[in-house]
Amino acid sequence: MRALEERIRREGLILSDTVLKVDSFLNHQVDTALALEIGQEFKRIFAGKPITKVLTIEASGIQFAMATGIALDVPFIYAKKKKAVTLAEQVYTAPVHSFTRQETYQVSISQKYLGPDDNVLIVDDFLATGAALVGLVNIVRESGATLSGVGCVIEKGFQEGRGLLEEMGVEVHSLARITKMSPGEIHFAEADSPAAIKEKV
Amino acid sequence: MRALEERIRREGLILSDTVLKVDSFLNHQVDTALALEIGQEFKRIFAGKPITKVLTIEASGIQFAMATGIALDVPFIYAKKKKAVTLAEQVYTAPVHSFTRQETYQVSISQKYLGPDDNVLIVDDFLATGAALVGLVNIVRESGATLSGVGCVIEKGFQEGRGLLEEMGVEVHSLARITKMSPGEIHFAEADSPAAIKEKV
Numbered sequence: 001m002r003a004l005e006e007r008i009r010r011e012g013l014i015l016s017d018t019v020l021k022v023d024s025f026l027n028h029q030v031d032t033a034l035a036l037e038i039g040q041e042f043k044r045i046f047a048g049k050p051i052t053k054v055l056t057i058e059a060s061g062i063q064f065a066m067a068t069g070i071a072l073d074v075p076f077i078y079a080k081k082k083k084a085v086t087l088a089e090q091v092y093t094a095p096v097h098s099f100t101r102q103e104t105y106q107v108s109i110s111q112k113y114l115g116p117d118d119n120v121l122i123v124d125d126f127l128a129t130g131a132a133l134v135g136l137v138n139i140v141r142e143s144g145a146t147l148s149g150v151g152c153v154i155e156k157g158f159q160e161g162r163g164l165l166e167e168m169g170v171e172v173h174s175l176a177r178i179t180k181m182s183p184g185e186i187h188f189a190e191a192d193s194p195a196a197i198k199e200k201v
Numbered sequence: 202m203r204a205l206e207e208r209i210r211r212e213g214l215i216l217s218d219t220v221l222k223v224d225s226f227l228n229h230q231v232d233t234a235l236a237l238e239i240g241q242e243f244k245r246i247f248a249g250k251p252i253t254k255v256l257t258i259e260a261s262g263i264q265f266a267m268a269t270g271i272a273l274d275v276p277f278i279y280a281k282k283k284k285a286v287t288l289a290e291q292v293y294t295a296p297v298h299s300f301t302r303q304e305t306y307q308v309s310i311s312q313k314y315l316g317p318d319d320n321v322l323i324v325d326d327f328l329a330t331g332a333a334l335v336g337l338v339n340i341v342r343e344s345g346a347t348l349s350g351v352g353c354v355i356e357k358g359f360q361e362g363r364g365l366l367e368e369m370g371v372e373v374h375s376l377a378r379i380t381k382m383s384p385g386e387i388h389f390a391e392a393d394s395p396a397a398i399k400e401k402v
Contacts, residue, residue: 029254029278029314032270053230059259059279063267069233077230078260113230 001041001175005188007034008154008176014183018128018156026153027060027125038175039067042123042151045173049148051121053077053114055140057107057132061124064153068123076123077114079107079136092142094135107135109143116144127152127174130161137170149173157189202242202376206389208235209355209377215384219329219357227354228261228326239376240268243324243352246374250349252322254278254315256341258308258333262325265354269324277324278315280308280337293343295336308336310344317345328353328375331362338371350374358390 013021025031042064054076056065062078069076082105091108098105114120120140124133133150140147150165155174165172177189214222226232243265255277257266263279270277283306292309299306315321321341325334334351341348351366356375366373378390 023311024313025276028281028311029276030267030270031276032267033274035267036271059263059281062260062263066231066233066236066264066267069231070237073234075226075230075232080229110224110229112225 001038003034003037004153004176007031009186012186014181014186017182018159020154020156020178020181020186022154027063030063032063035063035067036070038064038153039069039071041175042068042121042173043071045151046121046148049121050119051148052118053120053145055079055109055114055120055122055136056124057081057136060126064125065123068121068151072121077109079109079139081105081107092139094138096132096135098131099129107132107139109139111143114140114143114145118143118145119148120145121148122150123152124150125153127155127161127165127172128159130159130164133161134164134168137165137168151175154178202239204235204238205354205377208232210387213387215382215387218383219360221355221357221379221382221387223355228264231264233264236264236268237271239265239354240270240272242376243269243322243374244272246352247322247349250322251320252349253319254321254346256280256310256315256321256323256337257325258282258337261327265326266324269322269352273322278310280310280340282306282308293340295339297333297336299332300330308333308340310340312344315341315344315346319344319346320349321346322349323351324353325351326354328356328362328366328373329360331360331365334362335365335369338366338369352376355379 011024051072054065054068057079065076090111093106093108095104096107122136149171152174155177157177157179162172179189180187212225252273255266255269258280266277291312294307294309296305297308323337350372353375356378358378358380363373380390381388
């Protein structure tokens with residue numbers, strides 16, 4: 001997605017070879033118009049799939065699940081990061097290890113909102129280690145719902161997340177796929193390039 | 202907001218005199234069409250205020266800040282509940298005590314995204330004790346921005362939140378204002394009734 005890549009080049013802060021900050025427009029302050037365009041782009045990419053629900057994880061996935069839900073005219077669900085006090089009923093859970101925070105937490109979804117009649121598109125802001133997304137895929141499978149795929153706004157293509165998801169047989173699409181970065185320099189893969197990433201020249 | 206009150210009557214689960222679950226349509230599974238209507242309603246209520254940014258707190262405020270940002274065509278910011286690893290720059294912070302979890306956490310916002318040129322509308326899903334909202338109001342004041350008001354989707358009118366905010370001179374509007382509830386029974390205040398709550402008959 002060209003507009004997104006240009007915005008990342010202009011406003012993204014590359015703090016190291018692995019840390020990219022996009023909190024001026026994606027995940028702290030949010031450009032609502034850009035978020036809506038991101039939703040439309042996921043609708044275009046997953047066109048033809050009979051998606052009934054968008055699924056994400058709190059907190060930074062919510063604005064993109066909302067935008068995608070608006071584009072597809074379906075509800076979205078956000079998984080909670082720990083069992084909340086008012087979540088008394090039966091829940092699907094999966095453990096997720098956060099490499100950033102070096103801790104393992106539980107993600108959970110009420111069983112009332114996901115079942116065999118659902119066709120799910122998982123959406124998140126970043127695809128890096130894939131830990132949270134693998135947890136969500138396992139939850140979708142446990143629920144008996146059909147998984148149409150995973151859509152990520154930004155992919156760190158040099159980390160293992162895509163490989164883990166593709167090994168599980170999941171279709172993965174990212175709107176901006178970074179092949180390499182370091183302070184002052186960022187490279188994106190060609191749009192819709194196959195798993196073997198081809199860099200833009 | 203009549204459609205919201207009816208939805209709460211139909212789908213809300215009243216677990217006790219103080220706990221209302223609305224996670225089938227507002228804060229776990231989200232009805233995106235209803236969320237967009239909520240954004241339009243806040244736009245209507247705060248019409249004429251030169252709002253430049255919507256502010257909320259992760260996670261359950263995000264969908265309503267997004268909807269309000271869409272309606273007003275402005276960005277939104279969500280405060281983080283603890284200082285994140287990638288938030289290296291200067292932040293505004295405020296301590297918030299959670300009565301549900303019996304713990305105090307820090308909310309923080311990057312100083313880059315809020316300043317004297319901003320006119321802020323704070324939006325959240327629930328107004329109950331008001332703890333988180335008081336923290337956000339203090340942050341807006343510290344930043345030098347103008348505060349246009351606070352918009353909440355559901356207000357537990359029998360708790361102290363509104364009183365605390367009004368004592369601070371803040372204009373508060375809620376879309377569904379509960380005066381009393383218990384399992385099987387719920388009462389809403391008349392729309393736009395003054396601080397002394399008048400119940401519907």
